[in-house]
Amino acid sequence: MTASALDAHVVLARGGFALDARIAVPAGETLAVMGPSGAGKSTLLAVLAGLVAPRDGHVRVGERMLDSARPRVRTPPSRRGVVLLGQDAQLFPHMTVRENIVFGPRAHGVPRERAERDADDWLYRVGLAGLGSRRPAQLSGGQQQRVALARALATEPAVLLLDEPLTSLDIDTAADIRALLAAQLAATRTTAVVATHDAVDAVALAAHLAVLEHGRVTQSGPVRAVLAEPATPFAAAVAGMNRVEGVVRGGSLETRRVGIPVTEAAASGLDGRAAAAVFRPSAVTVDAVAADSWTAALRLGTEPGEWLARVSRLEPTPAGVRVRTGEPDVAADLPADAAAALRLAPGTPVRLRVDPAAVRLVPGPEAAASEEHD
Template structure:
């Protein structure tokens, strides 16, 4: 079968696309990864987490490049790995890993780089050349097939690497922060290309990223990995709307402040709270450090997190004088496209202000802040 016919058949049979099912335990010194990852066939899952969370380790296990101590990796009805003995070599898995470095052969042209993958998978020389030309056209590099990697920009090299990966019709593709090293405009172009080609081929994919834009643009589900553990997973929109951790909130561009429901004045009378039900009396407020907010009717769980946008917080003059006003201390100032983000402590809150409003502010200074209680949403801590 020619390379083109092979790819056409792959495109035409989305129902036959295999999903990923993995439970991976890795122990390395003081680091431990214990994660479950399930990716339905033909779908894209974003994997997000801070540096050192275990994202690259997990992808390495899925690709067969990293050993693990316990668990399994299944692709459709195939068991690729299962502890303690079964291991499928990387070349036999039908899984491709693409990272920040395109890893193109420097002595081969773009066309020959793409054709190489097809040749390895059994395509005849002429079919591989035709397939490579078709894929270079798909990724917007028609007419550049004769150039070597050194003659291509970083974004063009990443396009060649993507073409080489998808040309072999992998059962799954793993993308380990493939856009990190690209400038913003180029990353946006390659991201759009990824979305287009993953949708067109119906390829099962996992995208490890630090950028919420990647998750929103490419994936249907989001998995948050922190400290080697999955802390939240679900549809992208739901996870970003109701982040379960401070990291997930930061990714979503939100403040997430953990606090507790407390009695409001006057104090609750004996018997007004029930430890068995985990609820406090009807007259209750919520507190985190110096921030106190009224609780909406019906919200009475003792452990709650307040979620609100940095743009909903205002810097006010004078001392706190009403609900939702508190005194904090500035930790640092960060530049944003629209102005300045002020990071504060007691509690840890981000505040977006214009550049002129930030003039004169400095780390260590006290600052009075205000958030309208109507702009705050409370979520139960996991």
């Protein structure tokens, strides 16, 4: 099947939740959709798959209008050419692995002999050659997900929807399935949408990224561009970056409580304007404060380019410890021994600083400027 582009504007209201999201995926490419829990990722995919009817908007695949509010168009799931694959492989337990893969093409009128031959080919492509006679219960979770992918792609869908398909797998199995997905999506030139909470999925599988928050797309574009210049705190967290909003004044980004130093080049043309400082946790230096309380720490003051903060929590990282501080929310990465030497704990006052050369400024919301002048 020739790859088809996906264009959708999904408007839906459910209880107190409202979804109003626009997405577009070029033919044969993959869009990753990331957002916090409850942002609407699964609901968006359910509408695209035809499982939930939108209140307004449209869903178009290639030249086919699948859903439209005006004029009214509603295409049932079985006729959309859209396949949804979630965390649960949902294989037919009474069928063999081969029969599971054959089922879709046979339902679309493919002769049995060809469908069975193609099923064996798909079993080979997903690394399960020789296991076609087994039942799903005889397979591991990772193997079942491989069969589910083969079953989905065997129907040659116009669009493949993946709803966090790796979440329930262990790290090693997820890495294997991720590599398999990347290879097969590229080989089949299938248009795909991947809802995920993991930036690794976006980087490995997708060319484009849409950030969905509170039912709205808050940022979209090439994966690299979105991760390099996150537009919201959530996007920054996904990218593993700090993002602090404020107003540029002289050689720093000023918030109500701190001033983050920036280079003259970074601040060029932004003086007096709302902006956001973006920098990596590894660029932040953490020093102990010779005080046993926040009030005592404030009396000590800071040097230019430094600010005081309290530790809000400690998180493990592969290389050590991530220290999160509040007001503003800034993360710093430290080796485990350095964190231990500082005797850090929630509530501990610390002194932070960041190399101005490590800070990039991106235009921020006008709201930041308004807050600064309040």
